[in-house]
Amino acid sequence: MKTCLVVDDSSVIRKVARRILEGLDFKITEAEDGQQALEQCRGAMPDAVLLDWNMPVMDGYDFLKALRRMPGGDAPKVVFCTTENDVAHIARALSAGANEYIMKPFDKEIVEAKFQEVGLI
Numbered sequence: 001m002k003t004c005l006v007v008d009d010s011s012v013i014r015k016v017a018r019r020i021l022e023g024l025d026f027k028i029t030e031a032e033d034g035q036q037a038l039e040q041c042r043g044a045m046p047d048a049v050l051l052d053w054n055m056p057v058m059d060g061y062d063f064l065k066a067l068r069r070m071p072g073g074d075a076p077k078v079v080f081c082t083t084e085n086d087v088a089h090i091a092r093a094l095s096a097g098a099n100e101y102i103m104k105p106f107d108k109e110i111v112e113a114k115f116q117e118v119g120l121i
Contacts, residue, residue, distance in 0.1 A: 001025060001026070002048065002120060003046040003047050004021050004026040004027070004028055004046055004047065005030070005031060005046040005048070006021070006030050006031070006049075007032075007033070007034065007037040007049060007050065007051045007060065008051075008052040008055070009033060009055040010052070013104070018030070021050070021111070024111075024115065024121055025121075033058055034055060034058030034060060034063030034066070035057045035058040036057075037049070037058075037067075038063060038066055038067065038070075041067060041073065041076075045072045045073070045075060045076060047075075047120065048079065048115065048118075048120050049076050049077070049078045049079070050079050050102075051063065051064065051081060051098075053080060053082035053083075053084045053093075054082065054084070060082065061093065064096045064098060068096070068097040077099045077115075077118040077119070078098045078100075079099060079101070079102055079114050079118065080098045080100070080102065081102040081103075081104060082101075082103070082104060083103070085103050099118045100114045100117060
């Protein structure tokens with residue numbers, strides 16, 4: 001079973017994402033910010049990361065840059081999931097190593113399509 005780390009400071013978003021991804025046969029772990037997410041990745045690198053941009057402590061962009069520098073950090077497929085929808089944010093995310101980008105609000109069809117595009121399902 002593939003693993004997905006859901007990183008978002010909103011417990012509601014994490015719950016919705018968990019429900020969708022468990023329905024796609026993923027084992028889910030959660031983090032409330034980028035720092036917690038990095039600590040989890042040090043323990044066990046996930047197959048995928050569903051990542052919010054705006055979070056306290058460490059935002060998604062800084063997490064992504066740190067993840068990609070970690071041993072094995074090039075392996076997870078990272079899908080940004082955020083309200084930041086301008087071209088500059090999307091370009092920064094992709095240049096930092098994101099594989100795909102989802103806008104909030106999202107639904108099962110959007111998540112499933114993006115995870116298929118990056119080869120996770």
